[in-house]
Amino acid sequence: MSSESSxxxxxxxxxxxxxxxxxxxxxxxxxxxxxxxTIILVTAHLNFGILEAYERTxxxxxxxxxxxxxxxxxxxxxxxxxxxxYISGISVGILVRSPFLWPYFFASFISIxxxxxxxxxxxxxxxxxxxxxxxVLFLAPQTVSLLSIQWGNNxxxxxxxxxxxxxxxxxxxxxxxxxxYVVAFIVFAFxxxxxxxxxxxxxxxxxxxxxxxxxxxxxxxxxxxxVRPKWGQVLVVIVVAFVEMLLRLNEVxxxxxxxxxxxxxxxLLIEMAYTRALGSRLLAPGKP
Amino acid sequence: MTNQxxxxxxxxxxxxxxxxxxGAVVVLNRSTVGTPVRPATSDGSSRHGFxxxxxxxRRGIDFVHQAPTFDARLEHIMPQVAAMGAAVxxxxxxxxxxxxxxxxxxxxxxxxxxxxxxGDGTFVDxxxxxxxxxxxxxxxxxxxxxxxxxxxxxxxEDLFLYKYGRPELFRNDAGRAFVRVSELAGLPAxxxxxxxxxxxxxxxxxxDLFLSxxxxxxxxxxxxxxxxxxxxxxxxxxNGGRKYVFRNRGDxxxxxxxxxxxxQSRRWTLAAAAADLSGTGFPDLFLANDYGVAQLxxxxxxxxxxxxxxxxxxxxxxxxxxxxxFGDIFNDGRLSIYKTNISEPGVLVQxxxxxxxKARAAGAGLEFENLASTMGVDLGGWSWGxxxxxxxxxxxxxxxxVNGYVSAGERTSYWYDFxxxxxxxxxxxxxxxxxxxxxxxxxxxYQHKRVWTNDGVGRFTEVAQDVGATDTYDGxxxxxxxxxxxxxxxxxxANQRGPLLVYANTVSPGRHWIAFDLEGTxxxxxxxxxxxxxxxxxxxQAQEVNGGSGFSAQNQRRLHYGLGASAEVERAVIRWPSGxxxxxxxxxxxxxxxxxxxx
Numbered sequence: 001m002s003s004e005s006s007x008x009x010x011x012x013x014x015x016x017x018x019x020x021x022x023x024x025x026x027x028x029x030x031x032x033x034x035x036x037x038t039i040i041l042v043t044a045h046l047n048f049g050i051l052e053a054y055e056r057t058x059x060x061x062x063x064x065x066x067x068x069x070x071x072x073x074x075x076x077x078x079x080x081x082x083x084x085x086y087i088s089g090i091s092v093g094i095l096v097r098s099p100f101l102w103p104y105f106f107a108s109f110i111s112i113x114x115x116x117x118x119x120x121x122x123x124x125x126x127x128x129x130x131x132x133x134x135x136v137l138f139l140a141p142q143t144v145s146l147l148s149i150q151w152g153n154n155x156x157x158x159x160x161x162x163x164x165x166x167x168x169x170x171x172x173x174x175x176x177x178x179x180x181y182v183v184a185f186i187v188f189a190f191x192x193x194x195x196x197x198x199x200x201x202x203x204x205x206x207x208x209x210x211x212x213x214x215x216x217x218x219x220x221x222x223x224x225x226x227v228r229p230k231w232g233q234v235l236v237v238i239v240v241a242f243v244e245m246l247l248r249l250n251e252v253x254x255x256x257x258x259x260x261x262x263x264x265x266x267x268l269l270i271e272m273a274y275t276r277a278l279g280s281r282l283l284a285p286g287k288p
Numbered sequence: 289m290t291n292q293x294x295x296x297x298x299x300x301x302x303x304x305x306x307x308x309x310x311g312a313v314v315v316l317n318r319s320t321v322g323t324p325v326r327p328a329t330s331d332g333s334s335r336h337g338f339x340x341x342x343x344x345x346r347r348g349i350d351f352v353h354q355a356p357t358f359d360a361r362l363e364h365i366m367p368q369v370a371a372m373g374a375a376v377x378x379x380x381x382x383x384x385x386x387x388x389x390x391x392x393x394x395x396x397x398x399x400x401x402x403x404x405x406x407g408d409g410t411f412v413d414x415x416x417x418x419x420x421x422x423x424x425x426x427x428x429x430x431x432x433x434x435x436x437x438x439x440x441x442x443x444x445e446d447l448f449l450y451k452y453g454r455p456e457l458f459r460n461d462a463g464r465a466f467v468r469v470s471e472l473a474g475l476p477a478x479x480x481x482x483x484x485x486x487x488x489x490x491x492x493x494x495x496d497l498f499l500s501x502x503x504x505x506x507x508x509x510x511x512x513x514x515x516x517x518x519x520x521x522x523x524x525x526x527n528g529g530r531k532y533v534f535r536n537r538g539d540x541x542x543x544x545x546x547x548x549x550x551x552q553s554r555r556w557t558l559a560a561a562a563a564d565l566s567g568t569g570f571p572d573l574f575l576a577n578d579y580g581v582a583q584l585x586x587x588x589x590x591x592x593x594x595x596x597x598x599x600x601x602x603x604x605x606x607x608x609x610x611x612x613x614f615g616d617i618f619n620d621g622r623l624s625i626y627k628t629n630i631s632e633p634g635v636l637v638q639x640x641x642x643x644x645x646k647a648r649a650a651g652a653g654l655e656f657e658n659l660a661s662t663m664g665v666d667l668g669g670w671s672w673g674x675x676x677x678x679x680x681x682x683x684x685x686x687x688x689x690v691n692g693y694v695s696a697g698e699r700t701s702y703w704y705d706f707x708x709x710x711x712x713x714x715x716x717x718x719x720x721x722x723x724x725x726x727x728x729x730x731x732x733x734y735q736h737k738r739v740w741t742n743d744g745v746g747r748f749t750e751v752a753q754d755v756g757a758t759d760t761y762d763g764x765x766x767x768x769x770x771x772x773x774x775x776x777x778x779x780x781x782a783n784q785r786g787p788l789l790v791y792a793n794t795v796s797p798g799r800h801w802i803a804f805d806l807e808g809t810x811x812x813x814x815x816x817x818x819x820x821x822x823x824x825x826x827x828x829q830a831q832e833v834n835g836g837s838g839f840s841a842q843n844q845r846r847l848h849y850g851l852g853a854s855a856e857v858e859r860a861v862i863r864w865p866s867g868x869x870x871x872x873x874x875x876x877x878x879x880x881x882x883x884x885x886x887x
Binding site: 048071074075097098099100102103106109110113114116117119135136137139140141142143144145196197198199201202203204205206208209211248251252253 | 298306309310317320606632703709716719721
């Protein structure tokens with residue numbers, strides 16, 4: 001998932017706003033998402049016991065970090081910072097639900113491998129854990145499902161996670177992405193309610209669940225697979241929410257993952273093509 | 289090699305690994321699930337040692353379960369809230385040596401039935417004749433299940449009926465009639481219960497009763513004051529019905545002792561079972577809860593209970609528990625716990641749990657590990673009742689599982705809407721008005737049953753289609769009983785809104801068996817809680833008489849053991865609830881032993 005996100009965000013050139021943010025908390029930005037997601041996991045487990053078996057989450061994390069270190073070393077000749085892989089692994093460990101161990105291994109491994117395989121112009125196209133989780137879910141429906149339940153009814157852990165999440169995405173400069181998605185989801189939930197005739201409380205229900213907290217703070221915010229302009233990021237995340245609505249209208253249960261899987265790379269490809277076309281035009285002789 | 293060429297070669301390598309990983313996921317998924325459902329074959333008997341044949345009609349059984357109709361404000365989700373009530377409980381109520389059974393219906397005004405075994409392979413319904421048919425009258429609620437137990441120690445099994453409504457106790461008058469004694473017994477006016485068992489938790493020789501609410505007891509499902517009646521969470525709900533322990537005073541009255549014993553819970557219990565898991569001689573209590581974790585109460589000398597589910601491992605992960613049954617699956621004297629849950633491909637794979645006890649040091653607490661996946665009994669669809677029993681008489685305990693929630697429109701599914709509401713906050717999920725309408729759609733409907741044979745060394749094999757268990761009704765309760773006294777466990781299946789099925793079991797020749805009908809003297813007369821360990825040919829297997837197990841079900845009290853090719857048993861060691869141990873040396877095989885507790 002998107003540890004990926006803040007890792008890249010940390011490389012953003014400093015501006016006045018960024019300086020202000022950095023003044024807020026003097027922690028390496030690369031460490032913020034791992035810290036947040038770890039807090040989410042620990043809070044959820046202590047309150048609700050979400051982890052059926054520690055070894056499954058551990059396997060997902062170890063697999064992701066090991067794969068990143070080995071593949072990075074061989075490919076780039078250096079040891080890569082494990083923060084991104086840690087988030088991919090822990091996201092897989094939280095999201096994937098299966099009585100077997102192998103889905104945790106392969107979801108993590110495929111997540112990391114995708115960064116080395118599905119690349120164009122030096123960028124990977126898919127959010128790693130989005131791809132890894134979607135792959136095992138699609139290919140192994142009999143044995144794999146996703147975290148699809150709420151984590152209890154105690155509002156305080158939820159409030160803490162939402163608050164921390166928004167602070168951190170603000171800190172890494174992705175608040176507009178998360179906030180836009182939340183607003184878009186709510187709007188489209190009412191649209192779905194109007195179309196299907198189902199109570200709006202039901203169409204709104206998913207966003208009150210933990211799966212969406214991971215999705216909103218760690219997946220849609222991934223800067224490595226985001227288009228560059230801010231308005232473009234806002235547009236893309238609205239399209240993600242729209243495609244999710246279409247999928248939901250077709251009763252696709254894990255719609256947000258598949259929506260991001262479809263829209264994210266498509267947006268990147270469009271941006272690359274546009275950039276290339278723009279570059280060609282700039283290099284071309286001027287019109288008479 | 290240039291750097292560019294090296295990068296390209298690496299990309300090719302990673303791509304191959306990527307594709308191989310995707311392929312591995314597909315292969316592992318297929319191998320995990322096993323072979324797809326095949327048409328029934330005729331060689332099930334020779335391959336697996338037994339063959340099942342549905343025989344209800346020819347036995348004179350034509351019972352079809354009816355579901356209730358609750359308050360109109362639940363109309364949009366009626367099939368799922370009125371989804372239980374098909375139950376079966378086996379007992380020889382008239383002491384003629386043949387196993388009879390009671391089945392419940394849940395339609396308002398529908399009649400329950402008591403099928404008396406005529407001994408010639410056929411049955412006759414005598415429920416109306418003996419006074420336990422017309423128990424679903426308007427205003428009194430409807431039946432959810434029943435359990436047999438001789439609470440007055442007169443030698444005849446009495447009947448406790450639990451309902452969404454007024455629970456009832458019927459005293460068996462010498463097998464000729466049943467007398468309603470609910471008020472005298474001191475039962476509560478209204479409980480929305482889905483589980484009850486007879487047990488003698490304090491080993492005083494008198495059967496006590498455990499009753500477990502599902503919906504809160506202040507809800508009248510026919511006259512709702514509010515639609516905020518649903519579970520507050522899909523996996524962390526504690527707004528269900530309360531639990532009751534009725535201690536038998538021995539004079540026809542009971543005292544409610546749950547608070548004093550420490551059994552206080554409002555989880556949504558769907559199944560309960562008791563057995564001596566701790567080795568103390570007193571029965572411990574296991575609760576399979578819907579919308580939450582399971583609970584395991586260890587019995588401290590009949591004086592109090594301690595909930596140890598989390599420490600023991602069985603109560604750590606919240607699932608949708610629907611079954612509680614015990615079996616010595618390794619033939620080593622240890623009872624494992626089987627709890628069913630929900631598995632729906634691509635949506636929710638909770639998987640069923642097979643809790644196998646770990647070896648423990650003296651004084652250490654109970655601990656279990658879940659070996660359901662390892663042993664191949666994890667995926668059973670939307671699973672309901674399951675029972676252990678040696679179906680092929682090979683000397684190991686097999687398992688029969690029924691499943692399926694709502695079979696309505698074919699090729700339709702309510703799962704999307706169900707999954708959407710299930711993640712909602714309590715204020716959303718807890719209000720029935722917020723639930724999307726089902727509109728005639730199925731929810732995990734038309735599922736194939738599971739029959740798992742046990743190889744005794746750690747693996748179960750699914751053989752349902754091969755041996756003839758081919759129905760796809762919405763199964764709820766399953767009970768095992770030797771209906772023909774010929775040494776084979778037949779299977780009785782109660783289906784929601786469906787026909788009662790009786791699968792006659794034909795075991796391959798050359799397989800021996802032994803069975804024990806126990807009668808307590810110092811212990812309760814039903815011998816519930818008695819443990820019999822049979823030792824033969826270097827093997828041993830322990831079973832306990834129970835007062836209800838599975839989901840809304842009760843097997844025959846008779847304990848049945850398959851022996852494989854062995855025609856000799858070294859001994860049978862009986863440990864009675866009174867603490868007395870009785871050993872039978874070299875009991876004869878292929879016969880039922882009627883054993884009275886020696887003083």
